[in-house]
Amino acid sequence: xxxxxxxxHAIGAxxxxxxxxxxxxxxxxxxxxxxxxxDELGARSHxxxxxxxxxxxxxxxxxxxxxxxxxxxxxENRIAEMAAxxxxxxxxxxxxxxxxxxxxxxxxxxxxxxxxxxxVIGIIYESRPNVTSDAAVLCLKAGNAVILRxxxxxxxxxxxxxxxxxxxxxxxxLPESAVQLxxxxxxxxxxxMAQMDGFMDVIIPRGGxxxxxxxxxxxxxxxxxxxxxxxxxxxxRDADCAMARDIAINAKCQRPGVCNAMETLLVHRDIASRFFxxxxxxxxxxxxxxxxxPEAFQLLAGLGYKxxxxxxxxxxxxxxLDLILSVRVVDSLDExxxxxxxxxxxxxxxxxxxxxAAAEKFxxxxxxxxxxxNASTRFTDGGEFGFGAEIGISTDKLHARGPMALEELTxxxxxxxxxxxxx
Amino acid sequence: xxxxxxxxHAIGAxxxxxxxxxxxxxxxxxxxxxxxxxDELGARSHxxxxxxxxxxxxxxxxxxxxxxxxxxxxxENRIAEMAAxxxxxxxxxxxxxxxxxxxxxxxxxxxxxxxxxxxVIGIIYESRPNVTSDAAVLCLKAGNAVILRxxxxxxxxxxxxxxxxxxxxxxxxLPESAVQLxxxxxxxxxxxMAQMDGFMDVIIPRGGxxxxxxxxxxxxxxxxxxxxxxxxxxxxRDADCAMARDIAINAKCQRPGVCNAMETLLVHRDIASRFFxxxxxxxxxxxxxxxxxPEAFQLLAGLGYKxxxxxxxxxxxxxxLDLILSVRVVDSLDExxxxxxxxxxxxxxxxxxxxxAAAEKFxxxxxxxxxxxNASTRFTDGGEFGFGAEIGISTDKLHARGPMALEELTxxxxxxxxxxxxx
Numbered sequence: 001x002x003x004x005x006x007x008x009h010a011i012g013a014x015x016x017x018x019x020x021x022x023x024x025x026x027x028x029x030x031x032x033x034x035x036x037x038x039d040e041l042g043a044r045s046h047x048x049x050x051x052x053x054x055x056x057x058x059x060x061x062x063x064x065x066x067x068x069x070x071x072x073x074x075x076e077n078r079i080a081e082m083a084a085x086x087x088x089x090x091x092x093x094x095x096x097x098x099x100x101x102x103x104x105x106x107x108x109x110x111x112x113x114x115x116x117x118x119x120v121i122g123i124i125y126e127s128r129p130n131v132t133s134d135a136a137v138l139c140l141k142a143g144n145a146v147i148l149r150x151x152x153x154x155x156x157x158x159x160x161x162x163x164x165x166x167x168x169x170x171x172x173x174l175p176e177s178a179v180q181l182x183x184x185x186x187x188x189x190x191x192x193m194a195q196m197d198g199f200m201d202v203i204i205p206r207g208g209x210x211x212x213x214x215x216x217x218x219x220x221x222x223x224x225x226x227x228x229x230x231x232x233x234x235x236x237r238d239a240d241c242a243m244a245r246d247i248a249i250n251a252k253c254q255r256p257g258v259c260n261a262m263e264t265l266l267v268h269r270d271i272a273s274r275f276f277x278x279x280x281x282x283x284x285x286x287x288x289x290x291x292x293x294p295e296a297f298q299l300l301a302g303l304g305y306k307x308x309x310x311x312x313x314x315x316x317x318x319x320x321l322d323l324i325l326s327v328r329v330v331d332s333l334d335e336x337x338x339x340x341x342x343x344x345x346x347x348x349x350x351x352x353x354x355x356x357a358a359a360e361k362f363x364x365x366x367x368x369x370x371x372x373x374n375a376s377t378r379f380t381d382g383g384e385f386g387f388g389a390e391i392g393i394s395t396d397k398l399h400a401r402g403p404m405a406l407e408e409l410t411x412x413x414x415x416x417x418x419x420x421x422x423x
Numbered sequence: 424x425x426x427x428x429x430x431x432h433a434i435g436a437x438x439x440x441x442x443x444x445x446x447x448x449x450x451x452x453x454x455x456x457x458x459x460x461x462d463e464l465g466a467r468s469h470x471x472x473x474x475x476x477x478x479x480x481x482x483x484x485x486x487x488x489x490x491x492x493x494x495x496x497x498x499e500n501r502i503a504e505m506a507a508x509x510x511x512x513x514x515x516x517x518x519x520x521x522x523x524x525x526x527x528x529x530x531x532x533x534x535x536x537x538x539x540x541x542x543v544i545g546i547i548y549e550s551r552p553n554v555t556s557d558a559a560v561l562c563l564k565a566g567n568a569v570i571l572r573x574x575x576x577x578x579x580x581x582x583x584x585x586x587x588x589x590x591x592x593x594x595x596x597l598p599e600s601a602v603q604l605x606x607x608x609x610x611x612x613x614x615x616m617a618q619m620d621g622f623m624d625v626i627i628p629r630g631g632x633x634x635x636x637x638x639x640x641x642x643x644x645x646x647x648x649x650x651x652x653x654x655x656x657x658x659x660r661d662a663d664c665a666m667a668r669d670i671a672i673n674a675k676c677q678r679p680g681v682c683n684a685m686e687t688l689l690v691h692r693d694i695a696s697r698f699f700x701x702x703x704x705x706x707x708x709x710x711x712x713x714x715x716x717p718e719a720f721q722l723l724a725g726l727g728y729k730x731x732x733x734x735x736x737x738x739x740x741x742x743x744l745d746l747i748l749s750v751r752v753v754d755s756l757d758e759x760x761x762x763x764x765x766x767x768x769x770x771x772x773x774x775x776x777x778x779x780a781a782a783e784k785f786x787x788x789x790x791x792x793x794x795x796x797n798a799s800t801r802f803t804d805g806g807e808f809g810f811g812a813e814i815g816i817s818t819d820k821l822h823a824r825g826p827m828a829l830e831e832l833t834x835x836x837x838x839x840x841x842x843x844x845x846x
Contacts, residue, residue, distance in 0.1 A: 020764070023790070105809040109798050118820055119790070197639075201820050216620075220639055222646075222821045243843040250845035341443070363838045367446070367542070375532050375841025384846070385837075386528040397541055397624050397834040398645045399822040411820040414808075415786045418798025420666040422673035423807070 004184065008192040011147060012199025014177035015120045019145040021175035023117050027094035032172040034090035034137055038083040040168025041133065041161070045079045051160035052129065059153050067257075071128045074157055082133045082161075085389065089137045092388045095406045096143045110417040117143030118411045119201040122193050123391075124149045124215060126207040129157035135204075136165055136179045138391050142409035145178050147200065149193060151207075152185035159183065190214060197221040201411075206392050224404065227395040228319040229259030229347035231377045234336040234362070235275050236353035237268040243374065244352040245279040250376040251350070253286050257321045259393055260348045260380040264316060264326040266336045272299055272329050280305050288323045291315045295329040316343040333358050337365045344368065347395055348377040369395065369402035427607065431615040434570060435622025437600035438543045442568040444598035446540050450517035455595040457513035457560055461506040463591025464556065464584070468502045474583035475552065482576050490680075494551045497580055505556045505584075508812065512560045515811045518829045519566045533840040540566030541834045542624040545616050546814075547572045547638060549630040552580035558627075559588055559602045561814050565832035568601050570623065572616060574630075575608035582606065613637060620644040624834075629815050647827065650818040651742040652682030652770035654800045657759040657785070658698050659776035660691040666797065667775040668702040673799040674773070676709050680744045682816055683771045683803040687739060687749040689759045695722055695752050703728050711746045714738045718752040739766035756781050760788045767791065770818055771800040792818065792825035 001009070025033075041048070052074035059072055098115040105111065121144045123135045132148055139146035150158040162181035169179065182189050190211075194203055197220040204224045205215040212225050233251050235244045251262035267275055272295070280303045283290070291311040292300055300308050315326040316339070330336045333351075340349050350372035351362040359373040370380045380403060382390020387405035394400040400408035424432070448456075464471070475497035482495055521538040528534065544567045546558045555571055562569035573581040585604035592602065605612050613634075617626055620643040627647045628638040635648050656674050658667045674685035690698055695718070703726045706713065714734040715723055723731050738749040739762070753759045756774075763772050773795035774785040782796040793803045803826060805813020810828035817823040823831035 020790075024788070103809065105807065107802065107807055109795075109802055109807075111808060116790070216643055222819065224821075240843075246843065246845055254846055359840075363840075365447070367443075367539070368836065370837045370839060372532075372839045373841060375839055375844040376846055378846040379530065379532055379839065379844070380837075384528065384530055384532075385534060386526065396645065398647075401834055402837050411824055413791065414793045414803075414825050416793060416795045416798055416802065417782075417786075418796060420663075420669065421798040421802070422669055423677055423799060423801040 004186060004188055005192050007184070008182065008189055009196055009199065011180050011182065012120070012196045015145040015147050015180060016199050018175040018178040019117065019119045022140070022143050022145055022178055023096075025143065025173075027096075029173055030094065030141060030143070031090045033169045033174045034086050034141065036172035037137065037165045037168040038086040038090070040164045041079060041083045041086070044160070044164045045076050048074055048079055048157065048160050048164065049076060052157040054156040055154050062153075064153065068127060072154055072157070074129055078130065082130050085134060086137045089141050089389050092141065092406060094141070095410050100412055107421060108418070109421050112415045112417075113412055114415055115407075115410045116413050118409060120145045120147065120199060121409065122147045122149070122200045122203040124190055124193070124203065124205040124207065124211065126151040126211065127153055129154045129161060131206065132158045132161040132181065133165065134389070135391060136162070138389055138406060139409060140169075140174075140178060142406050144409060147180050147182065147193065149182040149190060155185055191218045194219040194221070204391065222399065224394050224400055225396050226259075226392040228345050229261070229393070230263050230317065230319050230343065230345040231260060231347055232264045232266055232340050232344055232349045233262045233377065234266040234330075234333075234340070234349070234351045235268060235271060236333060236351055236355065236358050237270045238355040238358065239271060239275070239352040240354060241271070241275050241278040244275055245282055247350065247352055247374070247376045248279060249282050251378055252283075252288060252325055253323065254378055256323050260377050261321070262325070262377055263319055264328065264343070266328050266330050266339060267296065268333075268336070269295070269329050269331055272296070276300055276303060276305075283325070286323050288325050291324065291326050293328040296327040299329070300327070319345070333361060337362060340366050340368070345395060347393065348372065348380040350375065350377050369393070427609060427611055428615050430607070431605065431612055432619055432622065434603050434605065435543070435619045438568040438570050438603060439622050441598040441601040442540065442542045445563070445566050445568055445601055446519075448566065448596075450519075452596055453517065453564060453566070454513045456592045456597045457509050457564065459595035460560065460588045460591040461509040461513070463587045464502060464506045464509070467583070467587045468499050471497055471502055471580065471583050471587065472499060475580040477579040478577050485576075487576065491550060495577055495580070497552055501553065505553050508557060509560045512564050512812050515564065515829060517564070518833050523835055530844060530846075531841070532844050535838045535840075536835055537838055538830075538833045539836050541832060543568045543570065543622060544832065545570045545572070545623045545626040547613055547616070547626065547628040547630065547634065549574040549634065550576055552577045552584060554629065555581045555584040555604065556588065557812070558814060559585070561812055561829060562832060563592075563597075563601060565829050567832060570603050570605065570616065572605040572613060578608055614641045617642040617644070627814065645822065647817050647823055648819050649815040651768050652684070652816070653686050653740065653742050653766065653768040654683060654770055655687045655689055655763050655767055655772045656685045656800065657689040657753075657756075657763070657772070657774045658691060658694060659756060659774055659778065659781050660693040661778040661781065662694060662698070662775040663777060664694070664698050664701040667698055668705055670773065670775055670797070670799045671702060672705050674801055675706075675711055675748055676746065677801055679746050683800050684744070685748065685800055686742055687751065687766070689751050689753050689762060690719065691756075691759070692718070692752050692754055695719070699723060699726060699728075706748070709746050711748050714747065714749050716751040719750040722752070723750070742768070756784060760785065763789050763791070768818060770816065771795065771803040773798065773800050792816070
């Protein structure tokens with residue numbers, strides 16, 4: 001076994017031991033621990049900014065983009081937000097111990113299906129250091145030990161945050177090693193984590209496609225993937241053009257860099273002229289670059305729309321995360337659904353229509369985590385769903401699909417109470 | 424791409440297409456299809472026995488054990504049982520479309536969490552040909568296409584059963600390629616299946632440890648594992664000795680070859696003499712070979728118990744699946760729980776006690792799929808739980824834990840109905 005492997009396995013073994021203690025904590029104990037963590041983050045605010053300055057200096061030397069530097073930056077204000085986020089999670093109901101179902105079959109044993117922690121959760125993420133705190137507190141609230149592996153560019157910030165959480169939590173009874181951060185930036189560490197299924201029950205990669213691919217290729221334990229969002233808005237024949245315009249603008253422009261933003265707009269032929277006439281000025285004002293199929297291109301060019309380009313096959317498979325939009329005119333609802341099934345990423349897709357039958361057909365026919373009728377795809381979010389917090393948006397179909405929050409960080413077991421029953 | 428890979432991928436692509444049609448079937452349509460499948464199995468009963476004779480002849484030449492030959496054998500009676508099993512699944516409520524939760528957060532969108540099929544399910548199994556029918560109908564009932572890969576020794580029987588299911592179902596509207604059996608016995612096929620995550624949403628290996636390991640090592644999609652059952656019965660200080668004896672005998676002897684049978688018996692020191700005196704004659708009558716730790720060995724030897732051997736470290740980690748039992752005397756409930764956590768497989772574990780506080784401590788402290796108080800571990804079974812049927816017992820903690828039936832063969836999605844909401 002290599003030194004690195006020994007080091008990571010030791011972290012795993014400590015997490016497994018901590019998870020047994022965590023599972024026995026009461027809701028009140030966990031709330032106390034979370035508040036103590038928030039206090040400690042606040043108390044160390046200046047030290048965290050100093051640690052973050054190391055990362056920022058290195059990042060500037062390495063020529064990171066302005067946007068990347070902004071994601072990496074910690075300010076006293078952002079640290080206060082992280083602490084407030086922890087207090088919010090502390091105030092949520094404890095998912096552990098919830099009785100999911102209870103019944104007595106004819107054999108007379110009493111079966112209780114009860115929510116439990118999962119055990120040990122591994123989280124792999126990239127640049128934003130606040131994920132260190134957000135992910136750790138969600139895992140803890142659900143009674144799990146967590147092993148964090150952040151991006152190398154944020155290593156100083158992440159170590160400082162993890163240390164603050166562990167030190168603050170310890171004062172309120174947090175078991176040792178309940179929150180651990182992998183201290184090395186060696187990429188091999190991710191592979192070792194992904195293979196230590198004896199110590200870790202699930203691994204959650206959050207980040208770019210190649211990171212997720214790397215984890216999927218090597219993982220021996222369950223992976224909950226947070227892949228791309230290639231989200232669609234379909235403007236049906238019977239749409240209200242003003243509503244369709246407002247939703248399409250919101251879905252594309254309110255925050256284009258996120259996974260629930262629209263990437264492709266599908267428009268029914270019968271409404272295309274009217275819709276483009278209503279929507280083009282709003283899109284052009286941003287401006288949104290349209291990559292249009294021949295029919296949409298002709299209509300938009302006729303309206304003098306700019307910036308305008310021709311779409312190609314690759315356009316339908318692209319997550320721009322930018323003010324760029326693929327546009328296609330379709331013959332029918334069926335063609336829209338078929339397009340979404342072929343090119344989409346099964347994340348969030350919307351139909352805009354006044355026709356309830358068309359809407360229901362879309363809602364049942366599109367196999368995506370979240371399907372919308374007359375609302376923006378931007379609502380796919382734990383906060384908007386009322387979950388209080390989220391670990392991300394799962395693009396998987398097993399265990400967790402769509403916004404992933406506290407409940408999705410739990411498992412269950414069956415407790416059976418008998419009076420001597422045998423088979 | 425190899426020829427085999429092309430062939431398996433083509434099966435995957437057809438299954439994906441079929442899954443879209445299956446998801447749109449109503450409960451009544453699925454029930455009709457299942458009844459037609461059962462009818463066809465019955466009508467082809469003689470032909471199935473003939474196909475099975477091929478497998479049996481090959482197996483005898485290859486020197487399979489009597490028990491293995493018995494698992495492989497199809498009789499008219501067993502075929503009638505398979506058909507009856509299908510009709511039972513047909514009569515169960517349709518899980519698809521069930522509304523799991525419905526709410527309206529402050530943003531005004533109406534969110535419905537609704538149960539959906541998973542899509543395409545791969546099942547890898549070993550010798551018993553009835554699994555071909557059981558697994559296929561459960562997957563179909565939950566709206567999924569299924570790709571089956573049975574053991575090479577049952578290939579003729581499995582092909583004949585799959586053909587009967589597909590032909591019978593087709594008469595009642597089953598989409599083509601909804602049920603497909605991998606027609607080759609090449610082991611490479613399992614690896615190809617496990618890696619085609621574009622076509623298959625989950626893979627479920629049922630069988631020996633090396634088969635499951637092979638799948639876990641290669642899989643890119645979620646795996647639901649059905650590992651060993653190293654199940655414990657702990658006889659607490661305050662147990663009723665007669666109840667403890669009856670449950671221990673039942674858990675070990677009623678069907679020793681199954682995963683929910685007891686493999687290790689733990690006995691509190693304070694009750695050990697009395698318990699062994701009460702239970703030894705019953706165990707000896709079978710006879711059950713005891714592999715005992717020094718203290719249990721001394722007590723059992725003092726009672727003249729036979730057959731008796733000394734346990735070693737490996738005993739606690741062994742799934743005998745036979746009339747052999749590891750026995751250990753413990754100091755306390757805590758020591759029993761620690762033993763189970765260290766050596767058990769988190770499947771099914773029981774405490775026998777008249778003390779409710781001890782029982783509750785055990786039920787919450789033992790991290791197993793099913794934990795029992797005063798009942799036999801043999802109840803870990805979809806039928807006994809009232810699920811009507813089961814695909815197996817999951818030893819995983821994500822998505823499905825314990826008896827896995829129709830609900831565990833489904834996913835969910837969020838349908839959102841708005842009136843023009845944007846963020």
